[in-house]
Amino acid sequence: MKQRRDNRHKVLIRARLRGAGVVRECCILDLSTRGLLATVSEVPPRGEVVELQADAPHGRVTLVGRVEWAKGRRFGLTLDERLDLGLLLAGEKAPVHAAVAVAAPARMAGRRFEFWVIAAAALVAGLLLVRVVSGGWGWAATAREAMAQANAGVSAA
Numbered sequence: 001m002k003q004r005r006d007n008r009h010k011v012l013i014r015a016r017l018r019g020a021g022v023v024r025e026c027c028i029l030d031l032s033t034r035g036l037l038a039t040v041s042e043v044p045p046r047g048e049v050v051e052l053q054a055d056a057p058h059g060r061v062t063l064v065g066r067v068e069w070a071k072g073r074r075f076g077l078t079l080d081e082r083l084d085l086g087l088l089l090a091g092e093k094a095p096v097h098a099a100v101a102v103a104a105p106a107r108m109a110g111r112r113f114e115f116w117v118i119a120a121a122a123l124v125a126g127l128l129l130v131r132v133v134s135g136g137w138g139w140a141a142t143a144r145e146a147m148a149q150a151n152a153g154v155s156a157a
Contacts, residue, residue, distance in 0.1 A: 006032035013088060019050035019067075028054060033085060035065065035078045043070040050077065056088045 013028040017040055026040035036052075044050050044067050052063040065079040 006034055008032050008037075009085060009089060011088065013054050013056075015052045015054035017044070017050055017052055019044045019048050026052070028052070028088075029074070031083065031085070031088065033079075033082045035068070035076060036063070037074060037076055039073045040075070041073065043067075043073060043075045046070055052077070054088060058087055061087050 008030045009032065010030050011028055015026050015028055015038070017024045017026040017038070024040055024042065026038050028036050028038045030037045038052070046067050046069060048067050050065065050067060052065075054061050054063070063077075063079055063083065064081070065077040068076045068078050070076075
């Protein structure tokens with residue numbers, strides 16, 4: 001049996017597993033600073049990179065890692081970044097590990113920014129369309145007049 005580098009801590013933490021475009025509920029059963037054991041209805045294949053989001057005493061924590069093994073409904077995950085266990089273990093106050101704790105809020109901030117950029121672009125496009133259709137610009141009116149004259153010339157002929 002392979003010797004573990006870190007102590008494992010028995011836990012029972014609900015999380016969301018995201019991998020290969022699928023999101024499933026899962027449960028973390030034990031964890032260390034470098035990995036974890038979890039259970040899920042359909043285990044991801046060995047070697048797949050997955051993301052786990054868990055609610056913790058200090059906020060939502062996002063963990064990213066590679067599936068090392070899978071058997072039955074359980075799988076082992078090796079984390080990409082070392083985990084500050086205080087983030088997930090209740091009652092412990094620990095400094096926030098930037099790579100883990102900032103990932104979820106930063107992702108949400110990025111999504112909010114993206115939403116507002118798209119909303120602003122849609123608003124500008126809508127205003128431009130209204131202005132063109134209502135003849136608010138001289139060149140649009142001139143173009144309509146030219147088209148009307150061309151159509152009149154075709155009908156007269």
